[in-house]
Amino acid sequence: MSDSLTSRTLPSAVAGLVGTATVLALLYFGRDVLIPITLAFIFSFLIAPFVRALRHLGLGQTTSVCTGVLVVTVTLLAIGAVIIQQVGMMGASLPQYQDTIASKIETLDQLTRGTLGSLGGPAGQLIEHFTGDNADGPAPVLQNDGSVKTPVLVEIHEPALKPFQLLAKVASSVWPPLETAGIVFVVLIFVLLEHESLRDRFIRLAGGGDLRATTIAVNDAGERLSRFFISQFLVNLATGLAIWLGLSLMGLGQALLWGTMTAVLRFIPYVGVWMAAFCATVLAAAIDPGWTMALMTLGLFLAVEIIVAQTIEPKLYGHTTGLSPLSVVVSAIFWSWIWGPVGLVLSTPLTLCLVVAGRYIRALKVLEIMFGELPALTMPQNFYQRALSGDAHEIVTSAKRYMQHKSLAEYCDGVLLPALHLASFDFKDGSITPVEEEKVSGSIIAVIEALSGSVKWWKKRKRPSVLKRGGIGRELREQRISDSGEWQGSFDVPAGSVVLSMGLGSSYAELATEILVRILREQKIDARSMSLEDLDKETPPEASPELVSIVCLVSVDPLNDCALMAQTLERMRQELPNCKHFALLLPSPFENADLKTCVFPTADHVSRSYEDVLHSCQLAMKGSGTL
Template sequence: MPSASDPLLVPPAHSRAIAIITTATVLALLYLGREVLVPITLALILSLLVAPPVRWLRKIGLGHAPSVLIAVLALVMFLVGLSTIIGSQVAHMATSLPQYEATVHNKIDALSKLTAGRLEAMQDEAGRVLNQFGDRTAELANEPADAQQNLKASTSVVPVEIRTAPPSPMGVVGRIFSSIWPPLQTAGIVLVVLIFVLLEHESLRDRFIRLAGGSDLRATTEAINDAGERLSRFFVSQFAVNFGVGVVIWLGLVIIGVPNAPLWATLTAILRFVPYVGVWLAAILATLLAAAVDPGWSLMLMTIGLYMVVETVVGQLVEPQLYGHTTGLSPLAVVVAAIFWSWLWGPVGLIMSTPLTLCLVVAGRHVKALNLLDILLGDLPALTMPQRFYQRAISGDSDEIIASARVFLKRKSFAAYCDAVLLPALQLTRIDLVNGLINPEQQVIVRSAIVRVIESLGSHGRRHSSWRRSASVLEGSSIGQVLRQRRESVSGRWQGPLVVAPRSVVLCTGLGTIGDDLATEILARILRDLNIDARHLSIQDIEAIEADPPLEVTRDGISMVYIVSAAPGKERENSATVASEMRRRFSDACILAVLLPALLALPEITLPDSGVNQVVNSLEEAAQQAIARFPGGRKNTQS
């Protein structure tokens, strides 16, 4: 056993301090080393974009090195052409701006009359009042000013003019070279690193596997391959979409007559890498130029309309088909990442913010030590749906549970919701209750929330969703009993008429525990929502009917019998006994055992030969069996 002085045992306070110091050190290194880290990072991101063409060239028979050189050369030619277009368009726009000056002044005057014209009268009145107080002050200030003016008049000043020598040709060349040298230097670093990353692609992948793999090389290899393919596919798709958007914007601006359309199209394609706001920054700039060019307002409105239509179509139709509705990042994470990386690395960091953050999230999903990044920045829920249900229930927030459930029910059935969310959440509650982690007050809150949620869901709940039962009513009774009593208060003790059509009733019974009662009541509600006459009766109720049957009861009304067990591992023998009794009582009925799985995976549970026709392990499967037996349903008799 290690001693307290063992250096490997770091106290929590020291651990937090080390984490803070490490984070601060990393941020400082990122900021101070941005001159080197920015081009290297840009090269790594570009390698993900260029990797698919390299693989394609290798598949058609080219060697690895020629494939890399051809792909990089094509990228360089594309970027040089793009830079040439941008430079020529900027120069052309700079020479054209003076001719738009009159139009700009006219529109500013028009806007001024609409906004500030009504305030001029108030300003004039306020100025007149202030001038009355200022007249006296001006008179007093004139006396020393006159003396100062006389003093200046008596002093002769010789004006001096400073003339600079015209720049020499070498000086002009030097200034131009000094202005373009930093971007050329960065581009050179990016190009060199990109080439070597592509050439050493396999070696780098092996090093990452060795670094993060540990003993499970297979899982690490799959994770890194999956992450690399996903990132590469996302970047290629985003590049293709942005390029397509730029082409469409270019054609649209040319058609409606906005000058310098290639410039705005290129700017749109580049800024679209900045999520949410990038495309609208380009739209604002293009709209301002359209307003300066056109004496009216039609060109400006058509420009903003073009951007709105294109972005809506691309965002709602094209992008979801290519790489889903999201980038894998939460919206808040995207905005925070844009702010963080732009502060850290400037405009280049703003453009690279989404790819960089996406790389961190993908790493967090596959590397356990970085899982915090996936939780904080990813778009996956931090809690599973059962955990959210339990957390909201223990907080008494049943409204949020119901709202989330209604969203789920738009896609799937009530039975599927119970299997996927409700029953696992109830098992989480049971575990904490057994471990003594829920105090009596919290128990009442949870029970009240669960009752209200179940009452509010399904067709039965929609008719009674406004019901509120006080917490005191739940004390001393199980949730299943409360829910059953709610239905019986409206439909009667037997939950419907006793005179029914032959073989038209489905009987649901539990094994007597609190969990069985609740699961049985939920199953009965699921079946009644399907227009199936399901009755929830306990074993004692069935014995009472057998001992003293009502005169009007239909003898052969039972078609199916469900025996529900919420803890089949513990109730196996009891389930078999009850099944044998049900077979004796209802010899012609179809008997199904509903053995619901526990929260932890258990081996498949079977029953001995006890007259059970079929064993199902979910409420949805149980509902499907009833639907198969009653395909047309019947008129819903539930309350």
């Protein structure tokens, strides 16, 4: 059996490796062709809403596309012109700040005890240029005969270029970016002109069999990508404007350059804005003899980035990108390795496209799991996985974070109860080891106690092994009894103030009952529990039936407990006729049990969740005036 399995999996694994290597090779060696095409498609997502708006105004398809492309072209040329002009002005003004730069580098060298001066490479040469001896010529040399001779400097100059040679040199340096830009805009125009046709072809390729589902998926993916790119463009533009205005008010030269560089470099995730901040801070340190302007410049970048990253971005697209922070970093490293600086800028858009594709194309599902922001495990699965590891602390931390916006009852319905059903499957199948069972049981006890507030931080409870007792529910009940007394509280309470809960069928039902008791007690309701065996035991004389307001029977397997539930409801109706009788049905959410046959005419209310039964208990007790 294992040999046949290996014979099937090994060729598929080899084919996967070969396919991955082929894709990587195509991406690397075909980058000269793929980069312009990718840029064109990214720009198409950015321009498509603008083109659609122009078409709604009555312009034709061709006119709308040409107008949109023209706007992008003018914008990019304006940005390039601003950067070139500002860099030229900065280069012309740098000699004025040479003394200030030399003084500060010397100060930093002294503070670092000569570390800066020992740097090699371009950085060391630059520092030596500012701090070294600036004599006009070489030092005289003492000859053997005692005479002094000054070496003659020899400079090598290339012959002046002829006009055509100069023109060819300029053209050779300018032609590659112009060629790339030309390809980008040509492809962009045709992509926008054939937008509908390309969408239809992709729908046919992705899943023409289910036309409705595929159309919805493609439209959702296109809208999501367009919304993200437009939002990112607007946020980066606003950040650049804020930096420009702030630096202008501070009096820093070339403020427009740093604002423009901030808007452009911010497309590089995480590090782009700080590259602009570093350069602007260095210039501020060169201009100002002191350190005030440099610190103010750095503080401005820090304040603006915190406001934008923590306030504006989350509201606009913080939860719509679908990318986890780690995937953004990894994708930046990968795409910069494949495509260089252009890949670094395009890393987030490209990875986002792959994640969106993985959301709708089954073959690419692995990409959404690896790079998406959605957790790989659901919260119940995560609960059970942590419980198997015995990591109750992490479960409690996650639960408290969840309960910042939800109640304990909602957490038990949405996370704790499904996780307990997952554990029950392994318990029934016997696929869990005794050690794992001990870890799961101990974690569940610790989590329930922590969430219900029954154990304080200064009170450490020493628990015996739950495997040697009657189950988790009974263990929790006995621990609560040890705190509140044998009858779980005093009988000197107002009439109709007690809610009595009873589990049916199994120890798992006892645990569900104990959870209900703690949920009710958290809401200041005097909830107490008992088992079916306790019905035949003698109760103290002071335990008057008038004290009980509600009896709630709990079942975690309603289909098999249906007869027992009806029988117990009838019995409780006879023994406690003056109170209300509730039935709480908690079937497994993974089995889709049909509960239409579970009809209990003697029950005053049938609930399917902790939240519903809590709400019903509160209404009933408010109606009787006991809450």
